[in-house]
Amino acid sequence: MESATTKKHKFLGLFSAIRGYNVAMLMLAQYLAAIFVFAVDKTLKEILLDIHLHIVVIATFFVVSAGYIINDFYDAKLDAINKPIKTHIGNWVSKNTKLQVYFLFNFIAFVLGFIISWKAATFFAIYIFLIWLYSHKLQKFPVVRVLSVSILDILPFFVMFVYFNYVSEIILMHGAFLYGLILVKEIIKDFERTKGALLINRATLITKYGKRSVKRYVYLVLIGVAFPAYYILSFPEIGLMQYYFYGVVLWIPFFLFLLIKAKTFKHYLMLHNMLKVVLVIGVFSLALIDTSVLLIRILNQVKI
Structure with a gap:
């Protein structure tokens, strides 16, 4: 039992x-x-029976999980102050075990990448290096940290371009849109981290530039997010997905109002969770794309 x-x-x-x-x-x-x-010209059965697609997804699981593990190492002191419950649960696994799992997961992801293609293996190898570089070096610099971690958060999604071997314009724009939201989420996390950052003397956007200035940056980023959303609405193939982008455009002023009023940890945590909900809805909104229109455009996509 024990x-x-x-x-x-x-x-x-x-x-x-x-x-x-x-x-x-x-x-x-x-x-x-x-x-x-990416595969609207195939039946659902064909996609579900595509072994290589499953390998891509599984490899993504391993490489991203490994990235979170190594980041957990470098954020241990900060999380111990800001996220004591999460830290306590994480401490149920020894650091040595986490390190072993980190190397094992990266190795598995790289091998699985080679099963797909040398391009996929190269993609995962570069991602593994960038995650290490971020955790070991880049996160020490506040501006570089939020910009790079936002890219690393969304980058694994684009391995699908490598696998399906073509560029989808609508997904590129959707990626730019999601990058903006993820960037805002990472900046908001700096507001939540202020207490721990001050105690361990770690530089963040807040400790370096102050809350008022950082909030202004968030205003600019969110205004910028509206542009790819507006551009995506010009694509007829997005179908019912248009309502998601209309909803986000209407949601942005409400979020900005709450950000202006935010002062405490709970306020910023609420904003952080709101962004998570919007991002999750964005994932599910992919199912609302009009594939009958998209198929025509895919036949004319530029090969890579």
Whole structure:
């Protein structure tokens, strides 16, 4: 009984370290993109029986999970102050075990990439290096940190371009739109981290530039997010997905109003969670794309 409890604790600790919820949403986004964007000329049965597609998604799971693990190492002191419960759960797995899992996951992802193609293997190798570079070096610089982590958050999604071997304009614009939202989410996280950052003397956007100035940057980014949303609305193939973008455009002023009023940790946590909800809805909105119109455009896509 005690052994079973210990195994359960270790599983929960590892799940917390790899941020299982985030990884699951990314994998779902890849499948939805495959079904409703990249492979609309195939039946659902053909897509579900595509072994290589499953390998791409599984490899993504391993490489992104490994990235979260190594980031967990470097954020341990900060999280111990700002996220004590998460840190306690994560400590159910030893640092040595996490390190072993990190190397194992990266190795598996790289091997799976080679099964697909040398391009996929190269993509995963570069991503592994960039994650290490971010965790070891880049996150020490506040501006570089939020810009680079936002790119790294969305980059695994674009391995689908490598696998399906063509560029989808609508997904590129959707990616720019999501990057803007993720960038805002990362900036908001700096507001949540202020207490821990001050105690361990780590530079963040807030400690370096002040809350008022950083809020102005968020205003500009969110205004910028409206441009790809407006551009995407010009594509007839987005179908019912248009209502998601209309909703976001209307939501932005409301979010800005709450940000202006925000002062406490709870306020910023609420804003952070709001962004998560919008991003999750954005993933599911891929299922609303009009594939009958999209198929015509895909036949004329530029090969890579």
